[in-house]
Amino acid sequence: MRRVDCVQIVEAVAKLCSEINIKLNPGVRNLIEEALKKETSSVGREILYQLLENAEIAYKKKLPLCQDTGMAVAFLELGQEVKITGGNLYDAINEGVRIGYKREYLRNSVVRHPFYRVNTGDNTPVIIHTRVVEGDVFNIYLMAKGGGSENTSALKMLTPAEGRQGVEDFVVQTVSNAGANPCPPLIIGVGIGGNFELAPLLAKEAILKSGEQKDKRDEDRELERTLLNKINRLGIGPQGLGGRTTALAVYVNTFPCHIASLPVAVNINCHSSRHGKINL
Ligand code: SF4
Numbered sequence: 001m002r003r004v005d006c007v008q009i010v011e012a013v014a015k016l017c018s019e020i021n022i023k024l025n026p027g028v029r030n031l032i033e034e035a036l037k038k039e040t041s042s043v044g045r046e047i048l049y050q051l052l053e054n055a056e057i058a059y060k061k062k063l064p065l066c067q068d069t070g071m072a073v074a075f076l077e078l079g080q081e082v083k084i085t086g087g088n089l090y091d092a093i094n095e096g097v098r099i100g101y102k103r104e105y106l107r108n109s110v111v112r113h114p115f116y117r118v119n120t121g122d123n124t125p126v127i128i129h130t131r132v133v134e135g136d137v138f139n140i141y142l143m144a145k146g147g148g149s150e151n152t153s154a155l156k157m158l159t160p161a162e163g164r165q166g167v168e169d170f171v172v173q174t175v176s177n178a179g180a181n182p183c184p185p186l187i188i189g190v191g192i193g194g195n196f197e198l199a200p201l202l203a204k205e206a207i208l209k210s211g212e213q214k215d216k217r218d219e220d221r222e223l224e225r226t227l228l229n230k231i232n233r234l235g236i237g238p239q240g241l242g243g244r245t246t247a248l249a250v251y252v253n254t255f256p257c258h259i260a261s262l263p264v265a266v267n268i269n270c271h272s273s274r275h276g277k278i279n280l
Contacts, residue, residue, distance in 0.1 A: 001081055001082070001083045001136075002079070002081060002082050002083070002136040002138075003082075003083050003084075003085050004082055004083070004084055004085070004138050004280050005084075005085045005086040006084065006085070006086040006087035006088070006089070006091070006092035007086055008280055009084075009089070009092040009093065009096060009140075009280065010092050010095045010096045010099065011096070012096065012140070012278045012280060013074075013092070013093055013095075013096025013097060013100060013140065013142065013278070014096045014097070014099040014100035014103060015100065016096075016100070016140070016142050016276050016278050017072065017096065017097055017100025017101055017104070017106065017142070017144070018100050018103065018104040018106075019276055020142060020143075020144055020274040020275060020276045021064045021065060021069050021070075021104065021106055021144055021274055022058055022059060022062055022063065022064060022065065022104065023055075023058075023059050024055035024058070024059070024065060024272075025273060025274065025275060025276065027210065027211055028187065028248070028271065028273050029052070029055065031187075031248035031249055032048055032051055032052060032185070032248065032271065033052070034248075035048055035185060035245040035248055036048045036049070036052075038244065038245070039238070039243055039244055039245050040243065040244055041237055041238075041241075041242050041243030041244070043237075043238075043241050043242060043243065044237045044238045044241065044242065044243025044244070044245055045243075047238035047239050047241065047243075048185070048238055048245065051238075051271055062104070064104070064106055064107070065272045065274065066146065066270075066272040067107060068107065068109060068146040068147060068148065069101070069106040069107045069109060069123075069144055070109060070143070070144030070145045070146045070147075070274060071109055071110055071123070071127065071144070071145050071147070071150075072097045072123060072124075072126040072127070072142060072143070072144055072145075073126070073127045073128075073129075073142070073143045073145050073204065074093055074126050074127070074128045074129070074140055074141065074142050074143075075129045075130075075131070075140075075141040075204075075205060075208055076089075076093075076128065076129065076130040076131065076138075076139070076140055076141075077131050077133050077137060077138070077139040077141075078130055078131070078132055078133065078138055079132075079133055079134065079135045079136045079137040079138055080132060080133070080134060080135070081135055081136040082136050082137070082138045090126075090128055093126050093128060093140070094124045094125060094126050097122075097123055097124055097126050098122040098123070098124055101122065101123040102122065106123070107123075108120065108121055108122060108123045109123060109147065110123055110124065110125070129201060137279070138279070138280045139277060139278070139279050139280075140277070140278045140280070141205075141208040141209065141275065141276075141277050142275065142276055142277075142278070143204070143207070143208055143274065143275040144274040144275070145269070145274075146183075146269075146270055146272065148181060148182055148183060148270065149181075149182035149183065149186070149268045149269050149270045150267075150268070151181070151182075152174070152177070152178035152181050152182045152268045153174075153200070153203070153265070153266055153267045153268045154170075154174045154177075154265070154266050155196070155199060155200055155263070155264070155265040155266075156170050156263070156264055156265075157196065157261060157262075157263050158170065158261075158262040158263070158264055159260075159261075159262060160259070160260065160261070160262050162262060163262070164223070166262065166264075167190075167192055167223075167262070167264045168223075168226065168227060168230065170264055170266070171188070171190055171227055171231075171250075171264070171266050172227070172230045172231055172234070174266040174268070175188065175231050175234065175236075175246065175247065175266070175268070176234055176236075178268055179236060179240055180236065180239060180240020180241075181240075182268045182269075182270050183239065183270035183271060183272070184236055184237065184238060184239060184240060184245070184246050184247070184270070184271070185237075185238050185245045185246060185247055185248045185271050186231075186246065186247045186248065186268055186269060186270060186271070187207055187210075187247070187248055187249050187251075187269040187270075187271070187273040188207075188227075188231070188247050188249070188250045188251070188266060188267070188268055188269070189202075189203040189204055189205070189206035189207040189251050189253070189266070189267040189269070190203055190206060190227065190250060190251065190252045190253070190264065190265070190266055190267075191203035191204075191205075191206060191253050191254075191255075191263075191264070191265040191267070192252065192253070192254045192255075192262075192263070192264050193254050193255040193256060193257040193262075193263060194255040194256075194257055194263055195257065195258065195261065195263060196263060198255060198263070199255075199263035199264060199265035200265040200267060202253040202254070202255055202265065203253065203265040203266060203267035204267045205253055206251035206252060206253035206267075207251055207267060207269055207273065207275065208275050208277075210249065210251045211277075213251070216252075217254075220252045220253075220254060221252075223252050224249075224250045224251060224252050227250040227252070228247055228249065228250045231246050231247045231250065232244050232245065232246050232247060234246050238271075248271065
């Protein structure tokens with residue numbers, strides 16, 4: 001049994017909070033650089049340049065990439081042969097976020113109750129999802145999720161007869177409805193299958209694990225390309241000012257589902273897609 005102490009978890013999470021908020025994810029940076037080569041609109045190109053410049057300034061001055069430093073979402077992969085010592089795992093993750101946000105003066109963006117909107121003052125609670133896996137691996141995927149893009153995300157329970165066409169139409173319509181609100185260019189996670197609660201998790205996980213796509217099915221990759229092309233034909237463009245780069249990437253994640261169901265969820269992320277991984 002491998003032991004991981006809560007003190008290690010707190011410090012690693014605190015460090016990752018600062019890293020993801022201040023340093024543009026290298027994968028996202030590559031996508032912006034690639035988009036620049038293809039963008040035909042001069043305004044669109046100028047905005048993409050500005051996004052890269054913004055990232056440079058944020059990194060050099062240790063400032064957040066965006067004023068909305070997001071609500072923290074953690075996906076844990078916890079090996080059956082790992083023993084957490086020195087406290088409660090979820091408390092440690094919350095403490096890590098508390099310290100990380102305070103240390104870097106990141107904005108606290110969480111309110112205590114949906115109606116009585118008093119700020120919790122430390123950007124907690126963290127939304128935590130845990131998957132128990134084999135072996136002694138312990139991975140923490142962390143996302144700082146902005147509210148503007150989360151608000152434009154959507155779920156629909158399609159019927160099986162609506163099929164792939166229904167999925168494509170819903171994804172493209174969701175992005176079209178969002179317009180400029182989620183600060184395009186976007187990173188889009190699509191969860192297909194599972195059930196009412198799993199499909200949105202699949203969509204979010206698709207973004208969080210986008211760097212680890214080696215065993216993805218060819219059909220899913222083909223669907224990603226099709227969706228990206230359709231979305232980029234909408235013409236919304238960077239910051240909604242027109243152009244071909246409405247989205248930088250679409251990531252699809254699928255799961256078995258009920259014979260009577262075809263759930264589909266779209267999780268929209270802005271260009272400031274802040275996420276990272278710790279392996280402890
Ligand atoms: S959608 Fe993204 S870039 Fe826009 S304000 Fe929110 S976090 Fe910032």
